[in-house]
Amino acid sequence: IQNAIDMANDSNQKNGKPPIDRKKLMVFDDEAVFALYARGDTDNVFQSESQGFKEMLRQFQPDCIEDIIAAVAMYRPGPMDNIPTMVDCKHGRREIEYDLPVLEPILKETYGVIVYQEQVMQIAQAVAGFSLGKADILRRAMGKKKIDVMDQMKPQFIKGAVDLGATEKEADDLWAKVEKFANYGFNKSHAGVYAVL
Numbered sequence: 001i002q003n004a005i006d007m008a009n010d011s012n013q014k015n016g017k018p019p020i021d022r023k024k025l026m027v028f029d030d031e032a033v034f035a036l037y038a039r040g041d042t043d044n045v046f047q048s049e050s051q052g053f054k055e056m057l058r059q060f061q062p063d064c065i066e067d068i069i070a071a072v073a074m075y076r077p078g079p080m081d082n083i084p085t086m087v088d089c090k091h092g093r094r095e096i097e098y099d100l101p102v103l104e105p106i107l108k109e110t111y112g113v114i115v116y117q118e119q120v121m122q123i124a125q126a127v128a129g130f131s132l133g134k135a136d137i138l139r140r141a142m143g144k145k146k147i148d149v150m151d152q153m154k155p156q157f158i159k160g161a162v163d164l165g166a167t168e169k170e171a172d173d174l175w176a177k178v179e180k181f182a183n184y185g186f187n188k189s190h191a192g193v194y195a196v197l
Helices: 002-014 031-039 051-060 065-074 080-090 101-110 117-128 132-143 147-163 168-181 188-196
Strands: none
Touching: 031 051, 031 065, 051 065, 051 080, 065 080, 065 101, 065 188, 101 117, 117 132, 117 147, 117 168, 117 188, 132 147, 147 168
16 A cells, blocks of 8 residues: 555655645545445456445445444355344344353354454453453464364364353353354454455
8 A cells, every 4th residue: 555655655655736635635534435336336446346245235334444344344155154243233123142151252243243353362261261362263274274273173162162161062052053163264454454455
C-alpha cells in the first residue's frame, strides 16, 4: 500500500497535484465502503470479487470492518457451510447459540460461528484446559491438515472438556465443529490483512 501511495505521490508531485495522505486513506468506518460491500459491488476488490462472495455479501450486509474480516475468513471450505447461520444470526432471524456458555466471549463477534483459527485455540483453552502451546499445536495441525495429530488430540480435548464440566456429548459435538473448521480455516490476522487491502 505504501509503495502504491509513493508512486502516486511521485506522479502527483510532477503534475502539481496534492499528495495522498495515508492516514486519510486508511479509515475503517467509511459508510460508503460498507454500502459498496453490502451491495456486492466488489468487482476487482481483492478476495471479494467472485459471484459466490458477492452473493454472500448481499445476504450478510457487512456494516463494520469486523464483518468484512469475518466475511473474508468465512468464504473458505472449512467455515463456509456456516454462512447461512452467521447471516441469520446477524439479522436476528435466528438466535445465536453457544454449545457451552464459556464460548460466548470467544464467538460473540462472529455470531456464534467458528470463523478463525484463534477462536479454535481459545476454545481448546477455555473448554478443554489446553495450554496456549498445546492449543497452538492443534491450530498448526489444522492448518497443515495433519489428521494424525488431530486424531491424537481428540481424546485429550474430550477428556479435558469433561474434566471441566462438559458432558461427553457436548465435548464430542464441539470437537466435530472444530474438526470441520479445520478443512481450511483462516487466522484472523490473515483475514484482517486481506480485508484492509
